[in-house]
Amino acid sequence: MGTPDKSSTSMGRQQQADLPNRPDEWKIEQGLLGASLPILDQSAPEPRYVKPMEYKPRAYRPRENQAAIDSVGDRDKLFADEREGWAGYVEWEAYPDKKAAAHKILEAHDAKFQMGPIPGQNPVLEGVRWKQWHTAVGGGLTKFPDLSWEIVQKEKHKDMLHLLQFPYNGEPPKRLVTAAEITPNPLHFVRNHGGIPHIAKDKYSLQLDGLVKFPHTFTLDDLMDEARFPRMEKMVTLQCSGTRRIEQINLYAGEGDEMINAPWAEGAIGTANYFGISLKKVIKACGGLVDGGKHLEFYGADTYFKKNNVMNYLVSVPWSKVKANEVMLAWEMNGEPLPKIHGYPLRVIVMGYIGARSVKWLYRIKAIDTPSLAPVQSQEYLYFNQQVGKHNQLMTSGIQIQEMPVSSAIMSPWTKQIVIHNGAIHCKGWAYSGGGRWPERVELSADGGFSWYAVAQDALSHKKKFAWRTWEIDLPCDVEGWIEIVCRCWDNSLNTQPLNVRAAWNWGLHVTSSAHRISIYSVNKTREITARRLQDFDDRGVSFAPLTVPTEWPIQSMDDYVKYFKLHGPRDAENEYDPKDLAED
Numbered sequence: 001m002g003t004p005d006k007s008s009t010s011m012g013r014q015q016q017a018d019l020p021n022r023p024d025e026w027k028i029e030q031g032l033l034g035a036s037l038p039i040l041d042q043s044a045p046e047p048r049y050v051k052p053m054e055y056k057p058r059a060y061r062p063r064e065n066q067a068a069i070d071s072v073g074d075r076d077k078l079f080a081d082e083r084e085g086w087a088g089y090v091e092w093e094a095y096p097d098k099k100a101a102a103h104k105i106l107e108a109h110d111a112k113f114q115m116g117p118i119p120g121q122n123p124v125l126e127g128v129r130w131k132q133w134h135t136a137v138g139g140g141l142t143k144f145p146d147l148s149w150e151i152v153q154k155e156k157h158k159d160m161l162h163l164l165q166f167p168y169n170g171e172p173p174k175r176l177v178t179a180a181e182i183t184p185n186p187l188h189f190v191r192n193h194g195g196i197p198h199i200a201k202d203k204y205s206l207q208l209d210g211l212v213k214f215p216h217t218f219t220l221d222d223l224m225d226e227a228r229f230p231r232m233e234k235m236v237t238l239q240c241s242g243t244r245r246i247e248q249i250n251l252y253a254g255e256g257d258e259m260i261n262a263p264w265a266e267g268a269i270g271t272a273n274y275f276g277i278s279l280k281k282v283i284k285a286c287g288g289l290v291d292g293g294k295h296l297e298f299y300g301a302d303t304y305f306k307k308n309n310v311m312n313y314l315v316s317v318p319w320s321k322v323k324a325n326e327v328m329l330a331w332e333m334n335g336e337p338l339p340k341i342h343g344y345p346l347r348v349i350v351m352g353y354i355g356a357r358s359v360k361w362l363y364r365i366k367a368i369d370t371p372s373l374a375p376v377q378s379q380e381y382l383y384f385n386q387q388v389g390k391h392n393q394l395m396t397s398g399i400q401i402q403e404m405p406v407s408s409a410i411m412s413p414w415t416k417q418i419v420i421h422n423g424a425i426h427c428k429g430w431a432y433s434g435g436g437r438w439p440e441r442v443e444l445s446a447d448g449g450f451s452w453y454a455v456a457q458d459a460l461s462h463k464k465k466f467a468w469r470t471w472e473i474d475l476p477c478d479v480e481g482w483i484e485i486v487c488r489c490w491d492n493s494l495n496t497q498p499l500n501v502r503a504a505w506n507w508g509l510h511v512t513s514s515a516h517r518i519s520i521y522s523v524n525k526t527r528e529i530t531a532r533r534l535q536d537f538d539d540r541g542v543s544f545a546p547l548t549v550p551t552e553w554p555i556q557s558m559d560d561y562v563k564y565f566k567l568h569g570p571r572d573a574e575n576e577y578d579p580k581d582l583a584e585d
């Protein structure tokens with residue numbers, strides 16, 4: 001882990017000039033290490049340079065201010081699991097005192113971001129800070145990081161990309177994202193904000209309160225009683241609003257581009273058949289809403305940390321969404337009980353909204369009069385204007401993200417890949433639109449977005465409200481060398497995607513919905529010279545990749561070279577001389 005150098009200082013012009021070059025100076029000068037670059041402050045008559053915080057590796061000190069921590073009392077008792085059979089569930093929302101005690105402990109620690117470039121390993125990021133926070137608070141949270149990782153290994157596919165080990169954030173590798181229209185459970189992406197609670201089915205209950213006529217607590221058997229609640233099954237695509245964030249990170253630094261937010265690729269989206277009941281019926285069973293109840297706040301049993309505060313995972317959706325039977329309480333995913341990592345025994349599925357509203361390990365629903373004030377709703381998942389950033393950000397300057405706009409992605413080929421083909425490049429991918437809209441047309445361009453080919457209707461998976469469509473196409477491509485393939489979708493409302501990342505770039509690095517662009521190196525084997533050259537590589541048993549390695553043998557014979565110029569004339573056009581002029585010289 002790293003810790004900031006608190007002595008972050010400003011320097012005058014002379015001091016800056018005196019700084020010795022660092023070994024990585026050229027990278028800094030070329031913008032490849034933006035985080036190390038001094039700020040140039042030109043706001044005063046004399047410009048000045050301000051050093052950024054430096055993160056130096058430092059061992060974690062579990063007890064920083066022991067006196068403050070001790071004053072809180074016995075952590076194991078204070079922060080014990082709330083209920084029998086609910087491992088890893090600490091109730092925070094009902095106990096302001098408990099929150100205050102945990103806050104005091106966290107204030108007495110110095111757990112800091114793990115800054116630096118994204119490392120090339122799997123798990124990619126460890127989540128050092130989060131582990132430290134859990135250890136610091138102790139009690140029921142102590143074992144969370146280890147338990148959660150065990151569950152990941154049991155429930156998820158061995159080839160998942162573990163973007164963040166704890167809280168666990170993972171997505172399938174590109175080749176498996178669209179391997180099937182329905183994502184197998186072990187390959188479905190996971191986005192956790194805390195540990196994975198382990199709740200025994202027979203000890204489970206759901207509390208419904210707030211602005212409902214008859215507050216009531218339901219057991220799982222109550223909810224599964226078909227005589228009371230008709231069941232529903234629905235194919236739903238869940239998409240995290242962070243999907244494809246890596247493209248925004250690669251363009252410009254934004255909030256938490258290094259650690260807070262997972263560097264998602266195109267796989268933070270998945271589709272499953274969910275089975276359960278409509279929340280509307282449960283609200284009705286409580287006599288409906290009263291006294292201006294307009295929103296339903298969902299409580300997840302996991303623990304979330306933010307700015308040295310602890311809380312359960314809380315968000316809300318408007319009643320209108322529930323009323324439309326578009327909010328489900330689900331206990332089955334693709335014909336199996338919900339996996340623990342996906343919210344066992346009961347989760348919310350909000351169709352057509354970002355994944356964040358589909359609360360896992362649901363233990364309480366409270367009817368309220370405004371959208372939830374909890375941090376996940378009010379401070380996160382905000383979509384800012386481009387000019388909003390660290391210098392001026394307000395919670396209210398962001399739009400709360402609910403429905404994802406239309407989007408799409410190419411899952412094959414991969415960017416920077418050499419593709420050898422016979423005049424058409426086979427491409428595969430997904431397309432999705434939020435809010436109950438669906439992809440109507442998917443188009444690909446092999447020329448950077450000037451001309452577009454539509455995917456044939458029978459090469460798109462079925463049209464469904466609330467689900468993605470997977471697709472494939474043989475994209476005509478005569479051109480060779482570096483080309484840019486672009487994919488865009490039109491939904492049933494004829495919405496489409498901005499054409500480049502910058503057009504929708506935002507400080508929170510959410511909703512990367514621009515047309516997906518990949519650069520590939522096109523090698524068209526229907527061209528004679530190309531076919532011969534490839535044969536040449538084959539005959540010699542030499543790999544054509546990496547592209548950058550120069551070809552080691554003569555690429556043309558000198559005989560051919562001389563013959564060519566005999567046939568086509570020399571390099572320069574001949575002047576037609578008058579023999580008289582020549583004589584004068």
Ligand SMILES: Nc1nc2c(c(=O)[nH]1)N[C@H]1C(S)=C(S)[C@@H](COP(=O)(O)O)O[C@H]1N2
Binds near residue numbers: 194358
């Ligand atoms: N209790 C709880 N529910 C949660 C979360 C969480 O961290 N805790 N993450 C949310 C987010 S941001 C997303 S994108 C989806 C992901 O669902 P999945 O992990 O089942 O794919 O769960 C949502 N529900």
Ligand SMILES: [Mo]
Binds near residue numbers: 239240355
């Ligand atoms: Mo998410």
